[in-house]
Amino acid sequence: MQNPSTDAPVPAICSRSEWVKPIGVYVHFPWCLRKCPYCDFATFERPREAIDHRGYANAVIAELDARRDWYKGRLETVFFGGGTPSLWEPAELGRVLEAILERAEGLSPDGVEVTVECNPSSLDGPRAKEFAAVGVNRLSVGVQGLDQSRLEFLGRLHNPDEALAAVRAAIASGVRVNADLMIGIATGFDERVHQAPAEAVREAAVVAELGVSHISAYQLTVEAKTRFGELDRKGKLPLVGDDRMATTFLETSRALEERGFEHYEISNFARPGERSRHNVGYWVGQDYLGLGCAAYGTITTENGAFRYRNAPNPERYLARVEAGQFEPHEREQLDGPTLLKERIMLGLRLREGIDLERAAEECRTEAWTDERRRATRELMSSGRLVQEGGSLRIPRDAWLFTDGIAAALF
Ligand code: SF4
CATH class of the missing domain: 3.20.20.70 (Aldolase class I)
Incomplete structure (x- = not known):
């Protein structure tokens, strides 16, 4: 069987050396x-x-x-x-x-x-x-x-x-x-x-x-x-x-x-x-290995993170496995700003919100662009966002607007 293309396994996106992925x-x-x-x-x-x-x-x-x-x-x-x-x-x-x-x-x-x-x-x-x-x-x-x-x-x-x-x-x-x-x-x-x-x-x-x-x-x-x-x-x-x-x-x-x-x-x-x-x-951006027809996965390596998807149709998935073909159906490299946008979108769904500065460090990108600072100020003044240090969260009565709030912070 042929192996999928591989990347070095070390998850260097996180800077803490003792960290186990x-x-x-x-x-x-x-x-x-x-x-x-x-x-x-x-x-x-x-x-x-x-x-x-x-x-x-x-x-x-x-x-x-x-x-x-x-x-x-x-x-x-x-x-x-x-x-x-x-x-x-x-x-x-x-x-x-x-x-x-x-x-x-x-x-x-x-x-x-x-x-x-x-x-x-x-x-x-x-x-x-x-x-x-x-x-x-x-x-x-x-x-x-x-x-x-x-x-x-x-x-x-x-x-x-x-x-x-x-x-x-x-x-x-x-x-x-x-x-x-x-x-x-x-x-x-x-x-x-x-x-x-x-x-x-x-x-x-x-x-x-x-x-x-x-x-x-x-x-x-x-x-x-x-x-x-x-x-x-x-x-x-x-x-x-x-x-x-x-x-x-x-x-x-x-x-x-x-x-x-x-x-x-x-x-x-x-x-x-x-x-x-x-x-x-x-929601906190952890890696996951996706297996089976149509499964998505997100994997971080020292060369960055990527997302893949398997063949979306069971017959095709089974035929490919049978033939020893494991290259994903789709594969997309994820750069730091893209990863951080995802982390914001998903993290804001949680009651405690997202530690933006830590997430940005893990994604190796900038937490506070000028646009993000301005959007944060505006959302806070309308009561739709709370900032505590480097963290952001949405108060519960604004949870129904989470998608729009997250998009404003991109
Ligand atoms: S078709 Fe219905 S039962 Fe099947 S996954 Fe979708 S919602 Fe669930």
């Missing part, structure tokens, strides 16, 4: 039982029995072996996303996990967080236990809502009872559990069928009281290349208004904080010590 691994599983109309992830419809579970695991392990020179550092987290990785036979997913752990240079002293994204239609008690038995210690369940008409509108295959049963099954397996919810959904143009803020609060409370340690509450993003995107272009997609969305966001936040969750990122809530370490890794 933390790294995460993301494994993409590209199949779902049915494609949801709002989803623009690289996913393909396929019945479970038509998936080559073993063949895909073999391909991902072969890719891992070929990318050994990029897989340097202390492994912190492994995330199986998709797609619907809960469709994957646990024994095959377990083989991939074992290979990732075995080949790591070092393991986090806090233990490696291992998450699997699950769809309620492919997670029950026995399956949750099988995942736990192969070393998974966190299950993320796509509940999305607890109202039948909303779930149908979103094209989900499960009903509210099945969603709750999947969360209970995940909790009973003894692992950490996240539930994904979507907030502010309109199933028609009549405002009476727009989700009321109180309804979003009720759903979040029901899920919280089941005993999950983490909740992600997302707003619908209309992506151009989806069925919802097409409907939106024709003016046929109902959406809740900005005011209702803002109220829903703030009331959901308040309700979850009252129940002991910390609102630590725009869309994420965690009980103490239960933040998603993998996602925090993205």
Whole structure:
């Protein structure tokens, strides 16, 4: 097998010589039982029995072996996303996990967080236990809502009872559990069928009281290349208004904080010590090795950082692996200013914001350009940004404007 082009492994982007590079691994599983109309992830419809579970695991392990020179550092987290990785036979997913752990240079002293994204239609008690038995210690369940008409509108295959049963099954397996919810959904143009803020609060409370340690509450993003995107272009997609969305966001936040969750990122809530370490890794600019069809990765070497993406189609990905071709489908070198813009965009999503000066040092670029100083002053005077020393953060009531605030700081 041919190795991908390699770079020296030392992560010199950070100047502290004692620093050990933390790294995460993301494994993409590209199949779902049915494609949801709002989803623009690289996913393909396929019945479970038509998936080559073993063949895909073999391909991902072969890719891992070929990318050994990029897989340097202390492994912190492994995330199986998709797609619907809960469709994957646990024994095959377990083989991939074992290979990732075995080949790591070092393991986090806090233990490696291992998450699997699950769809309620492919997670029950026995399956949750099988995942736990192969070393998974966190299950993320796509509940999305607890109202039948909303779930149908979103094209989900499960009903509210099945969603709750999947969360209970995940909790009973003894692992950490996240539930994904979507907030502010309109199933028609009549405002009476727009989700009321109180309804979003009720759903979040029901899920919280089941005993999950983490909740992600997302707003619908209309992506151009989806069925919802097409409907939106024709003016046929109902959406809740900005005011209702803002109220829903703030009331959901308040309700979850009252129940002991910390609102630590725009869309994420965690009980103490239960933040998603993998996602925090993205938000603070940690490297991650991406494996599998359509997976992205970001790797830092002494020659700088680069991002790559694997072939976006499963047949093509598998054929390339079979032929021993591991050059990524796309590869982009990231210079210091580009990296810092990403760090700003992602870091400002966190409650504590970003240590801009430290991030700039790590990215080997300038923290305070004249434009950035001016934008910071303007945003502070309008109450949309707080500066504390070299750090910047957005107050919670301005979180809904994060993208625009970050763009102003570029
Ligand atoms: S189940 Fe998840 S990954 Fe699959 S199509 Fe729906 S939203 Fe996308």
